[in-house]
Amino acid sequence: MPSSEEKRPVAGTTVLSPRLSIYRWLPGSIASVVHRVTGVAILILLPFYFWILSNLLGGAEKFACMVVVLMSSPGKIMLWVSGALLSYHLLNGIRFLLIDFGLGTSPVAMRNSAYMVFSLAALLAMTQGWVLL
């Protein structure tokens, strides 16, 4: 039998969840990870929003300039990306809140609600793209 000394993991190479290598991706777990990813992405876009808002509030000239920036191709893409991220994060956030209130906690319901969030978010993102065009 190998001694416990040999099996000791090297510091920094271990992960918090010891079963990651056999982790099975399910719609519910994907929904959770995407929630985190979209949350961080929204946070990265936040400084841009603050900058845009400060300009919109900074008088007629800055306002007009900012409208031009927002309606430029990069501006529209940013608006669309932020809209798509927000759609997913808000919809899945509502899903999380319902689960916290004890609604739809069975494995089947968790899977179906995850699929529902994916589809609704995609639909909303397409609508937002259509509005922005």
Next chain:
Amino acid sequence: MSASHTGFSDWFWQRATALVLIVLGAWTWVELVAVAKGWVDFNAWQEWNACIWVMAVRSFFVLVLLVHAWIGVKVIAEDYMRAFWIRMSFLASFLVVLSLGFIWIIMNIWGLS
């Protein structure tokens, strides 16, 4: 600042702020698009933003948003940053940036900059 005793309050405040952000977050995007598409002109926009209640709700929104972001980032850092000093210096820097951003945007909302 160990993660072991802040679990409930993190959980509670993340959800309490989320309820507010469902409404105000969606509103913020719609408002931005309305301005970009020219559905709202400068005069209407200025009149709207000069109203004290708009300033108050905007300030409340920013505060709630940053609290939500702080908890989210803190929970993620606690999950993936294992070394105490790395996590603490990251969170401390993040808190400084958040606070500065908050002060700056509040000054802008109230026309103090």
